[in-house]
Amino acid sequence: MELYDIIFYLFAAITIVSGIVVVNAKNIVHSAFSLLLTFFGVSGIYVLLGADFLAIVQIMVYVGGILILLLFGVMLTNKITDVEIRSGSFQVFPAIIGLAAFAAILFGVMTSTNWKTESFEIPATTTFQLGRLLISEYALVFELLGILLLVALIGAASIARRDKE
Amino acid sequence: MQEEIRNKKLEVGLNHFLTVSVVLFSLGLYGVVTRKNAVMVLMGVELILNSANINFVAFSRFGNFGINGELYALFVIILAAAEAAIALAIVLNIYKRFANVNVDEINNLKE
Amino acid sequence: MSEIANINLSIIILLLPLLGFFIVLFFGKKIEKLYLVEVGIITLAFVLSLVVGFSKLGTYLHQDLLYSFTWIDFGNVPTIGNLHIDLGIKIDNLTVIMLFVVNLISMLVHIYSMAYMKGDSRYSRYFAYLGIFTFSMLGIVLTDNILMMYIFWELVGLSSYLLIGFWYEKKSAADAGKKAFLTNRVGDLGMFIGILILFTNYHSFSFDYIYSQMSAGILPFGSEAWLTAAGILVFMGAVGKSAQFPLHVWLPDAMEGPTPVSALIHAATMVAAGVYLVARIFVMLTADAMLVIAIVGAVTSLFAATIALTQNDIKKVLAYSTVSQLGYMVMSLGVGAYTFAFFHLVTHAFFKACLFLGSGSVIHSMHHEQDIRQMGGLRKKMPITYYTFLIATLAISGVPLTSGFLSKDGILAGTLAFGELTGHWLIPIMGFAVAFLTAFYMFRLVILTFHGTPRDQHKYDHAHESPFVMVLPLIVLSTLSIFFWYTPNPVSPDAGWFASQWVTTPHTVVPASSSFDFMINENNTHAETSEHGVITHSEKYMHAMHWAHYPAMILSLVLAGLGILLAFTMYQWKKISPDKIAESVKGLYNGSLNKWYIDEFYNKTFIGGTLNLGGLLNWFDKWIVDGIVNGSAAFTRVFSKISGYFDSYIVDGLVNGTAFLSGFIGFHFKKLQTGKVQTYIVLVIFSMLILFYFIGPF
């Protein structure tokens, strides 16, 4: 077992365990904080896969943006004064059975498929290449996504405040 | 570390990453399906998106697709951000209307 | 006179009566005296026909005058070549004699009718009809082709129809007209088919052309049987028009028409047209056809004579005697005595017209009483009528010094010769029997009408001699019944110009193998020339005729004398009671009185059969043919109704059932529809699992 493997198992464990907590925690705030761990774990896996830029973006956007957003959501939609920030679950058993079977199938598919893998020379840093692709081949997508974000921003603001009128 | 990764014959392969992705996906879906709170559902969605991203990056690493997979993962993250923003705006709206964000009680689709 | 002048004159003669017809028809109502124009026109036609007759018989005795034009041109017809239908006229000796006879009698009848028809509400129309009759009769006489013959044949039928039914208010008159037309049509059908046979083979209707082809050896469809058939079929036309058995039934009924019409049409001219037709086709008759014709003629004459014995209506007696005499002529043609047949046609035309007009005179003076049992003793009241009637009766009975003696004797000699040559002795026997019967019933008529004492005193007292215009024709016609118009020798017709020069038997065009061996055709060498150098019959036939001449004359004289004697014994001197004889042969008497029930038979079978068939077919049409149509319509309706039910109950029921089922299922399944997205997702997951299970990627 190499160090790499150990690190992988570590991150994998962090990701999965915290993920379990996310979906099972009674308290939403707990869920939100374990989600933070999950994002870290995923970020670590990215690093292991040699996607350093992506790992950074993962932490920045998810942890710094989305997670905060979610927390705000939690705060705004629960009566904080009640400190009853609990959230119940339902149809747990069918979901567990179904999803277990589903996961098993996915797993089966995964293992039974003979993935064509080949060694790939990972460049020292992917940032350069990503950047070049973004402004050449995927320029249009990049632009569109920019607009999308803008629209989403305005849209979200507009939806959130519409009731006031 | 980069060197190590590059030079060593590793035990961890594609399937390992995919396994993590599968588990994460199942968890995310479980969260989407079982949780009552809309914000929790959103969190489940985030998990699913992350599992998908792992797949992207893993295949990008092990398959001969160049760096494009990572790029797509990047796009997914952007979309996730936008989605989160919109979704939360909606959740806020729902809350204002029903004084509640429990999706199981918001069953206007019924009949 | 030139040929062209003769032709033109005869065309004028033909068209004059037509002109009269139109003038009187359209203006007769307004101008009352217009019928005089018609009489004048006919007189003019008569004069012209005399001119043509003298010219033809004087200048062109052995030459036929021909004129024809193309009526319908078919151009160049595939497989036949040039085809056209010609019309034309042919003037030979037969024609001019007939022209004379027809115009003369027509003129006399016109004159006679001026008095007879006086006071009738449709006086002018009567003359118009006479005009169109004369026109069509002249057409028959003048034509050179069989199509035109048929055309005028039918027109004659039309005028006969109109004139018989002239008093159409009487049902019997209207019935008689219809019967005459239809009975004639039966015969005409045969004639028409005969014409079709001829035209199909020769592509021409012209008599001369057809005969020239025949004598060149071209037979219809190449067989003699067809030639026989053609002859008999065309003869059927004559059977109808000349009232031969079995189509004789119309003629006695035709007496419903005015009496002058009976004289003109149903005694003298139109009914003789049949004989004229047979004379025209005489040359193409085969031995078999001639035998058939002879038998039909003989049977008719005997048959009609037996009926005439017992009739009590003066016109009916004359009608049956006409049928009988026409049978004589036809028989005569059948046995090859062509000349005498035509001779008898002419003589009969005069004396029978005289008889009819005489009977008309009687009827007129008796106020339309026709039953001879109501008459008697009229001799004193109407002497002129009586004497002229008597002369005509003598002529028809065949008493010497009359024209009838000459022609009848010739016919009987012809039958005897025929019996001698072919062994068909029954025909002369029938012929002589008829001679006896004729003499008897004619004198019965004369005695009952004019002799003895009046049986109806009231009517007798009012009887009077007819006016001059009615008596004049009687005198003319009775004069024409005397021998000297026809021959200088009162016992031998052969000596006269009529039989020896004007009318000679033509050469047959039938191949020798199928004609009687006494007939000759052009290349036959076994011929004898008559005294005027015209080849007529074979040597053998001439010998037979010579042999037959005197026996026939004596026998016919004896028989006629016996008949007259018997008539006098029974009716004048009353030595034998007719009633007793009638009683003793009751069956025969009733048969004769009722015309042997022929009419009843026809009514039951043909007419009734046709009407019943018509009724049956009408029923068939209404219920079966139309029934099928309506039935299929009804079927379609029922079917559509059923499919309507099917639609509204089964199909629609299915639809509704489906809806209900869906509703039912939905009612229960809607519990699945929680409205919770998450539940749906769970279900999606399970569905996917099931899909996986079925698709089975592993």
Add this chain to the structure above:
Amino acid sequence: MNGFPLLSLITFLPVIGMIIILFMPGKMAKEIKITSLVITFLQIILAVILLGNFNYSAGGIYEESSFQFLEKFRWIEITGLSWIGTVKVDYFLGVDGISTPMILLTAIISFIAVISSWSITKSVKGFFALFLLLDTGMMGVFVSLDFFLFYVFWELMLLPMYFLIGIWGGPRKEYAAIKFFIYTLLGSVFMLLVMIALYFSASETLANGTSAFTFNLLTLMDPTNYTVDGILSPLNPNNYRFIAYIALFIGFAIKIPMFPFHTWLPDAHVEAPTPISVILAGVLLKMGTYGILRISYPIFPEITQELAYYIALFGVINIIYGALVALAQKDFKKMIAYSSVSHMGYVLLGMASLSTTGITGAIFQMFNHGTITAMLFLIVGVIYDRAHTREINAFGGLANKMPVYTFFVTIAFFAAIGLPSLSGFISEALVFVGAFGVQEIRVLTMIGTLGILLGAAYMLWTLQRIFFGEFNDKWKDVLHDITFREYAMLVPLTIIIIFLGIYPSAMLDVMNSSVNTLVEFISKNAEIIRISGM
């Protein structure tokens, strides 16, 4: 006359009239009638002009160059339809000796029918508009040389007829109209099927060198134009020409009407108003036989020869059957209707002979039957207008009360009987002459001559029952002799009947070269097809 669209004018003139009438207010009944009269009169003038410029020696039938007053241009053209290729329909008009008599007949009968329609009071505008449309349909059938166009006109005439019977008819008008409509439509369906089958079997070469399917009748007549595998191609050993012929024949036979498809006729006649009966008997029945001569005969010559015997058989059945049933009728109009069945039998018999005389007789009989039967129906109309009954036995002794009327009746009846010197005789005689010349149908012809006798029987019997005998005092006040208007419609027909009886060449010469051409064409092409087709 070259280039002047005479045929289009004669065909569509009534449509112009119809449009004029449609713009007139319905209250102007008299003006509407006069307009129709003028239009139909103009049509007669055009028909006479046509006859005056007619080339008597041109054969027509199959040769475009010998058709006269040709008008031909593309009417419908759709290119590039996947497997069908080019769909094209020509507006193709022309006349020859077969159609010219029919055009004359149509013009005359329409004119007479308008005069006879003067007594129509119910919704005059609609009546005359439909009437003129009907006129166009009839004319169109006789002038079109393109099967599609023919079919269009054929159907065009059906619709107004339906309404004319169904609205202005007698007590059972709906029944009669629907029966007529369905029957005729059934025939049309058969015709349509054959038309389409023919379309896909033959092609003509276009100007640009490509070949296209065609409805052109003249093209369809030429066996060399058929593609080898077309279902109606004589070259195709498994062709369906026989069935197609029978289907087409039934389509036309219904119109004739041929036994056993005749039962629509008595009903339609009895219920239709007088002018429509006149049109029906005078023109419409002729379309069936005209169609056979124009389409069936030249396109299927070999089957025509094969089936000639059966055509003759049905002709004779028509003659005898129609006459016998007419004998049993008690309704005057129905009697005349059945006499039509009988008389159309002569046409069939004449056509079956396939000889010049027979076919000439048949066409002439078509014309004569048109005029004679028109007259007979007018006569029925006269008496019906006065007495409001058609029961034959209800009358009697009219001859004294209505002498002029009786005069016309006698002429019409004797013309129908086939009395020489009236036109009916010539045609019947020619029919028999032609049919007797053919060995196969000789016996049938002999049986057919019985029709002459039976015809005389029912006609004379009717004449006697209505006009002779005692006058029924019931009608003393209503029956008066004919009026000026009735003169106007009876006199022209009488003149035509008598004129053509005495001088038939006036009409026979018109059709002569065409008939000769047709006869020759049939025998020649039948031979060609038999040799090539096996």
